[in-house]
Amino acid sequence: MDDSRDLDDREWDAVRALQPRGVPSGPTTTPIFNGILWQQSGGRRWHDLPTRYGPWHRCAERLRL
Template sequence: MAVDLSDAEWVRLAPLLPSVAPQRGGRWRDHRQVINGILWRIDNGAKWREVPQRYGPWQTCYERFSRWEQDGTWARIEQRLQADADAAGELDWRAQADATIVRAHQDASGARKGGSARMNHVPRRRSVCPGVD
């Protein structure tokens, strides 16, 4: 399923992205093409290696996604688009999540892997004859 950005979406998003001007290492692949590849991967739940070639090399999509996560680009985009949507009255801040329906996996509890030392302790069996181990 294609989820490529519409022209209107691209017009809003483009000014929020880093410059594509040549820097050390050469010119960046087109941001729109790469973002469409990232969106394709997210929409399909696929692995990076499965991103179709029409979006460029999968490594480029992954590296751009990772770099923008680290440098705060994604956070700035989210903040700006959220502020714009809020100003336009498009957000409903009254939404709630009921914790009774959000289940966490048992491994998400933060417990030490393998359980506690006390849980792993197996008591030695006592001899039937006192004084004999």
């Protein structure tokens, strides 16, 4: 069951300014960020990350930046 909720455009605009400098941004940034939120909500396993967020290892790597 997927009970998470992705950020909408307005929420993403508010969060975008909080990203550390030097972190790559672009069209894949939003799914990666939402994937991190998905994993962090409830301590889910990275390997269970839904494919709509991209490869699990990319989200995990971005969280470590």
